[in-house]
Amino acid sequence: MTDLSSQLLLYIGTAAGLFGIGLYGFIVGPQTLRRILALNIIGAGIFMLMVVLAYRGLAEEAALTLTDPVLHALILTGLVVAVSATAFALALLTRLNQAKSAQCKPDQLRHGQEPEQ
Amino acid sequence: MRLLLFDAILCLLLLTLALASILSRQLAHAVILYIAFGLMMALAWARLAAPDLALAEAAIGAGLTGALCFSALAHQQPQLKPDVLNWPKRLWPAVFVLLMLGGVLAALLQLPPSASQLIAVTQAGIGNSGVSHPVTAVLLNFRSWDTLLELVVLLLALLGARQVAPEVKPATSWPLSLGWSRLLAPMVILLAGYLLWAGASQPGGAFQAGALLAAGAVVLRLNQQLSWLSWSNFWIRLLIVSGVLVFVLMALLAILLTPGNTDVVWLRWPPHLAAGIILLVELFATLAIALTLTLLVAGEPASTGAEHGCGEGA
Amino acid sequence: MMVVLLVLPLLGTLFMLLWPKIAPLLALLTASVCSLAALQLLFLVSEQGNQQVLLAGWPSGLAISLEANSLSSLLILLTALLQLLVGLYAFATHRRDKLGAGFWPLSCMLQLGLTALWLSRDLFNLYVCLELLGIVAVALVSLSGDKAIKPALNYLLLSLFGSLCYLLGVAILYGAYGVLDITVLAARWQADLPSSIALLLMTLGLMLKAALWPLHGWLPAAHAAAPAPVSALLSALVVKGPLFILCLLWLQLAGATQVAAVAPWFAGCGLAALLLGGVSALRTPFAKNMVAYSTVAQLGYAMLALGLLLRFNQPLFAAALWLFVLAHALAKAACFLAIGEITATLGGKRINTLKGASQTMPLAMFAFAVAGGSLIGLPPSGGFLAKWALLQGLWLQGGQLFWLLAIVLATLLSAAYVFRAVVLAFDRADPVAPDFAPRILPQWLALLPALAVWAMALYSEPLLQLLKQEGL
Numbered sequence: 001m002t003d004l005s006s007q008l009l010l011y012i013g014t015a016a017g018l019f020g021i022g023l024y025g026f027i028v029g030p031q032t033l034r035r036i037l038a039l040n041i042i043g044a045g046i047f048m049l050m051v052v053l054a055y056r057g058l059a060e061e062a063a064l065t066l067t068d069p070v071l072h073a074l075i076l077t078g079l080v081v082a083v084s085a086t087a088f089a090l091a092l093l094t095r096l097n098q099a100k101s102a103q104c105k106p107d108q109l110r111h112g113q114e115p116e117q
Numbered sequence: 118m119r120l121l122l123f124d125a126i127l128c129l130l131l132l133t134l135a136l137a138s139i140l141s142r143q144l145a146h147a148v149i150l151y152i153a154f155g156l157m158m159a160l161a162w163a164r165l166a167a168p169d170l171a172l173a174e175a176a177i178g179a180g181l182t183g184a185l186c187f188s189a190l191a192h193q194q195p196q197l198k199p200d201v202l203n204w205p206k207r208l209w210p211a212v213f214v215l216l217m218l219g220g221v222l223a224a225l226l227q228l229p230p231s232a233s234q235l236i237a238v239t240q241a242g243i244g245n246s247g248v249s250h251p252v253t254a255v256l257l258n259f260r261s262w263d264t265l266l267e268l269v270v271l272l273l274a275l276l277g278a279r280q281v282a283p284e285v286k287p288a289t290s291w292p293l294s295l296g297w298s299r300l301l302a303p304m305v306i307l308l309a310g311y312l313l314w315a316g317a318s319q320p321g322g323a324f325q326a327g328a329l330l331a332a333g334a335v336v337l338r339l340n341q342q343l344s345w346l347s348w349s350n351f352w353i354r355l356l357i358v359s360g361v362l363v364f365v366l367m368a369l370l371a372i373l374l375t376p377g378n379t380d381v382v383w384l385r386w387p388p389h390l391a392a393g394i395i396l397l398v399e400l401f402a403t404l405a406i407a408l409t410l411t412l413l414v415a416g417e418p419a420s421t422g423a424e425h426g427c428g429e430g431a
Numbered sequence: 432m433m434v435v436l437l438v439l440p441l442l443g444t445l446f447m448l449l450w451p452k453i454a455p456l457l458a459l460l461t462a463s464v465c466s467l468a469a470l471q472l473l474f475l476v477s478e479q480g481n482q483q484v485l486l487a488g489w490p491s492g493l494a495i496s497l498e499a500n501s502l503s504s505l506l507i508l509l510t511a512l513l514q515l516l517v518g519l520y521a522f523a524t525h526r527r528d529k530l531g532a533g534f535w536p537l538s539c540m541l542q543l544g545l546t547a548l549w550l551s552r553d554l555f556n557l558y559v560c561l562e563l564l565g566i567v568a569v570a571l572v573s574l575s576g577d578k579a580i581k582p583a584l585n586y587l588l589l590s591l592f593g594s595l596c597y598l599l600g601v602a603i604l605y606g607a608y609g610v611l612d613i614t615v616l617a618a619r620w621q622a623d624l625p626s627s628i629a630l631l632l633m634t635l636g637l638m639l640k641a642a643l644w645p646l647h648g649w650l651p652a653a654h655a656a657a658p659a660p661v662s663a664l665l666s667a668l669v670v671k672g673p674l675f676i677l678c679l680l681w682l683q684l685a686g687a688t689q690v691a692a693v694a695p696w697f698a699g700c701g702l703a704a705l706l707l708g709g710v711s712a713l714r715t716p717f718a719k720n721m722v723a724y725s726t727v728a729q730l731g732y733a734m735l736a737l738g739l740l741l742r743f744n745q746p747l748f749a750a751a752l753w754l755f756v757l758a759h760a761l762a763k764a765a766c767f768l769a770i771g772e773i774t775a776t777l778g779g780k781r782i783n784t785l786k787g788a789s790q791t792m793p794l795a796m797f798a799f800a801v802a803g804g805s806l807i808g809l810p811p812s813g814g815f816l817a818k819w820a821l822l823q824g825l826w827l828q829g830g831q832l833f834w835l836l837a838i839v840l841a842t843l844l845s846a847a848y849v850f851r852a853v854v855l856a857f858d859r860a861d862p863v864a865p866d867f868a869p870r871i872l873p874q875w876l877a878l879l880p881a882l883a884v885w886a887m888a889l890y891s892e893p894l895l896q897l898l899k900q901e902g903l
Contacts, residue, residue: 005230007124011165012225014128018135019599020218025139026592027210032584033144033189037151039591040182041135044158046599047174049225053606055165056230067166069251070235070493071605073260074555075170076252077267078598080324081562083177084274085591087413088566090189091278092573092584097192099577221599224628228606235609238493262486262495266547266559269441270566273540276448277570280533281580351449358445365441372434383434383497385488 011052018045032096036089043082047075127164131157144193148186155179169252169322172312176328184335184414247391253322257395261364261384268361268402275357275409279348282416298340305333313403323399327406334411346411353408360405367394432472433484433499433550436507439465440543447536454535455522461539462515465546469508476504477897495553496612501897502753503549506675509757510545513667513764513880514538520768520876521660528775530658531574541567541664548672554601554611557676558594565590565640568669572657579656586653589639593673596636603629613683622686630685634677634693641673643734644704647727651711654723659771662719666726666767667760674733678752681741690741698738702837704731709844713851718774718782721848722766725806728845729759736821739834747824750898751817754887757894758805758813761884765802768877769795778866785855787862794874796856801881803849808842813887818842820895 018041025038054071134157138150155178163171239251239259246254256264312326338346348354368384371394375387386394443461447454476482476499485494499507518538521530544563551557569590573583601611607625610616620626635646642650650670654662681690708728712721732755740748772795777784788796805814822838825831887894 007121008230009226010121010124010128011161013222014131014161016218016222016225017132019221020214021132021135021139023217024210024214026588027213028139028207031144032588033186033193034139034147035588037147037186038139039588039595040151040178041138041154042592042595043598044135044154044174044178046595046602047170048158048161049599049606050602051162051165051167051170053228053602054167066236066240066251068236069239069255070260070611072167072170072252073255074263074605075167076173076256076322076324077263077555077559079170079173079177080267081270081559083181084271085562085566085587086182087185088274088277088569089584089587089591090185091281092569092580092587094189094192095281095577096580096584097189099580220628220631221603224603224625225606227623227625228603235492238490242489242493258487259489259493260486260495260556263556263559266556266563269444269540269543270559270563272448273537273563273566273570276533276536277566277573280531280570281573354449358448361441362445365438365445369438381434382484382486382488383437384486 008052008056011055012049015045015049015052018042018048021045032093033090036086036093039089040082040086043078047078050075050078124164127157127161131161145190148183148190151186152179152183155182169325172325173328176325176332180332181328181410181414188414188416245388245391247386247388247393247395250322253395253399256322257398258386258391265361265364265384268364268405271406271409272358272361275413278413295340298336302333302337305329309333309403309407313399323402324406327403328410330403330407331410331414334407335414338411338415346408348412357405357408357412360402360409363401364398367398432468432475433482433497435468436465436472436511436546437543437550439468440539440546444536444539444543447539451532451535454532455518455525458518458535458539459515459522462511462518462542465511465542466508466515469504469511472499473501473504473508476501492610492612492615495551495556496614497550498552498614499550505753505757505897506549506671507546509760510542510549510668513664513760514542516876516879517660517663517764517768520663520873523870523872523876524660524772524775528658530660534571534574534658534660537567537571537574538660538664541571541669545668545672549675552613552679554604554613554616556611558598558601561597561640561673561676562591562594564669564672565594568665569653571661571664572653574661575656575658579653582649582652582656586649589649593636593639596639597633598636600629600631600633600636603632613679617683620684620686622688626686627689630680630689633680637673637677637680638700641670641677641730642727643674643730644700644707644727647704647708647730650727651715651720651723654726655717655719659767659775662723662771663764663767666723667764670726670730671756671760674730674756678737681737694738694742696738697741698735698834701731701733701735701738702834702841704728704734705837705841706731706844709841709848712848713844716782717780718770718785718852719767719780721782721852722763722770725766725845725848726759726763728841729755729763729806731841732817732821733759735834735838736817739821739824743824743828745824745827746899747820747827750895751820751824753898754813754817754820754894758817758884758887761880761887762802762805762812762814765798765877765879765881765884766806768873768880769799769802772869772873772877773799776865776867776869777863779863782852782855784863785852787859788856790859790862791865792869792874794871795869795877796853798874798878798881799856800849800853801878801885803853805881805884807846807849811885811888811891813884816888816891816894 022038022042026035029035050071054068134150134154138147141147158178159171159175162174243254246258248254309326309330371386372381439461443457447457482499484497485491487494544560544567548560569583569587572579603625608616608619639646654665705728708724712724715721733752736748736752773788773792774784805812808814808818825834
């Protein structure tokens with residue numbers, strides 16, 4: 001059925017498993033922070049899959065003994081994009097939580113967050 | 118065989134940590150488990166012959182994302198009751214996930230065992246790229262447009278986060294951590310410089326160096342040093358956008374420098390200047406990344422709250 | 432020319448961040464110069480044929496390839512013009528609406544992301560563009576302050592999930608074929624299991640991001656919560672980005688068996704979006720939500736046209752698809768600006784606020800009605816052109832009575848929700864009093880795209896020719 005070596009199979013299976021676990025966490029939730037973590041786990045699974053795919057060049061006894069640099073570069077780019085998105089999502093979440101607690105204590109309505117002018 | 122056993126244990130650990138992070142009752146536990154997961158992931162990637170990615174993953178997956186999650190956790194309201202989901206709410210997603218997983222696995226198992234032919238093309242191109250490390254060559258020469266857009270995304274995340282940023286209350290620092298942070302700072306700068314320089318020929322590069330630099334700056338910042346480090350400072354703003362700005366200016370310059378402008382090719386570095394251009398771009402990208410990440414993690418100091426709107430007001 | 436179109440918004444954004452005081456000026460300047468450059472690109476493409484560039488001068492496969500065909504240049508032109516228009520509107524109203532200064536650099540980044548997306552022919556580069564677009568859109572929505580944070584966060588999470596699904600598809604395709612360039616990939620394409628699964632994953636992610644039924648749940652809340660100029664940009668342009676990639680994938684990559692399997696599903700989803708989106712628009716009590724649900728419904732037309740195009744391979748459907756996209760972008764921009772202006776002046780969010788608006792704010796109401804006419808598909812508007820192309824295509828196929836009837840039903844639904852608002856506006860017995868004197872300039876700005884969509888009919892022949900041969 002497949003021509004991949006057992007080591008590659010192991011890692012590919014793990015990557016797919018991480019995708020599944022993250023997907024489950026993203027759907028079930030229930031807290032937003034956990035859904036953000038789940039997204040990161042999905043991302044980690046996908047990046048891991050890409051690392052494994054890049055490793056194929058090394059695993060077989062082929063003439064080329066090099067991992068795929070294009071995939072590695074893509075992963076670096078993807079990691080930065082993912083962490084940027086996570087940072088923004090967490091900032092939104094923090095603001096949401098603050099707004100909620102401000103509703104509970106109306107005296108402490110946030111001030112100084114809107115631009116002054 | 119022993120290595121395969123190591124691989125198996127590592128994979129099992131990764132899956133267990135991820136599952137535990139998703140299923141754990143408390144959010145704080147989930148975050149801690151996620152950080153452990155990130156570290157294990159870095160180990161797995163190092164095992165898969167990707168040391169520079171492992172560095173980046175340790176800095177990001179474990180370090181940066183963890184730090185961000187913890188600071189978000191501090192603002193989270195305490196959970197009143199641990200949430201218990203009834204079984205239909207768990208069952209249907211699980212069925213859906215299993216279906217997706219089955220499809221993905223079936224597709225993955227049929228992938229060919231040989232790697233892409235692009236490796237050979239990349240190898241052929243490295244001679245003219247100005248650097249000898251293939252990943253850096255791809256990042257800053259072959260596919261530099263991706264990298265440029267990626268820097269824009271990072272800048273954008275800072276803009277978005279600033280726009281919704283709540284106020285940060287500075288905690289008073291204790292003398293020991295202050296002393297340590299002062300000792301740590303020069304070492305971090307040195308190490309970051311080395312990583313940047315090494316990126317041309319070995320694992321390392323702008324992002325890893327930037328992340329390291331940011332870690333140092335965050336430590337100092339949490340100890341009330343570097344109070345000038347804020348968005349309202351024009352020079353800081355200039356440095357933050359310089360990552361993208363220098364990149365674009367270099368690309369424009371490269372167009373001007375190309376002899377016989379018959380056809381304009383965006384982002385083509387002239388081969389004899391490529392090494393210098395790439396180093397310059399990387400240097401500013403590192404600084405910009407470090408400052409962006411610092412501001413993302415540490416936030417704006419509350420003391421500048423009055424002039425908070427400086428960047429966006431008026 | 433492409434370089435200018437990419438560099439200008441980028442540099443514009445950076446300078447805006449450095450000197451926030453002159454940001455509005457820079458934004459308007461960038462958008463106007465970009466409009467001219469886009470026009471020139473369109474002429475260039477129509478004279479010399481498609482412009483293809485391999486970035487950084489590396490061989491194909493290694494380099495990222497950009498391609499400007501007439502469709503991309505048309506979309507770039509549309510993007511630049513709408514940016515200019517919305518920028519003017521935002522400038523005219525920014526004091527009253529307390530639009531944060533963050534709007535200017537973000538809208539400029541939006542232009543960069545969209546232009547990069549229309550041009551890119553590289554799977555991974557498209558992923559980066561998608562992420563850029565998604566995060567900019569969320570940042571723009573969150574400009575509204577506290578009430579928008581929750582929809583914005585929800586939008587961001589779903590958008591990230593969509594991108595990750597797309598990325599997984601890209602990873603599988605790269606694993607199977609070892610290339611990212613769409614043209615090269617199309618030459619090597621085999622309709623086997625990995626490519627099918629990858630296509631399905633990417634389709635899932637893109638449908639989520641484009642708010643195509645049944646994955647549209649996030650759209651009404653997010654678009655309704657955003658400030659009026661932002662809603663106009665989001666509805667007119669941002670949702671079209673993923674749709675464009677979806678068409679690229681299915682029209683250029685997918686094999687015949689894959690296409691045949693999925694075409695009825697696309698058409699069915701489109702039909703469901705038309706009907707259910709229309710019903711929701713008819714039922715919602717809030718004015719902006721009505722316009723947002725109408726976006727869901729109208730995207731159904733594009734989806735339906737795509738499904739029919741895949742099934743029958745008739746060039747008229749391609750023309751219908753892109754005419755819908757263009758006409759909807761213009762009409763929806765006009766709708767959101769007009770409704771935003773009316774609700775801001777009359778002070779209310781509900782549709783009841785519109786009561787008597789034909790008396791108090793005749794220009795804005797006229798803009799809404801005219802744009803609504805295009806949404807319904809009244810001749811001779813852009814919406815009519817699109818629908819006519821669709822009907823003509825169905826007629827030529829013969830025996831498609833079911834689809835014809837469904838389209839008539841959808842038209843009646845859209846007429847119902849547009850007239851619901853218009854009839855209320857003509858109820859002059861007891862008009863809602865404005866909070867302050869209505870301003871003329873923003874109303875004219877809302878009217879402009881509405882007039883433009885009717886002007887599309889004047890250029891119907893060249894447009895039809897251009898889009899028919901393009902397909903994509």
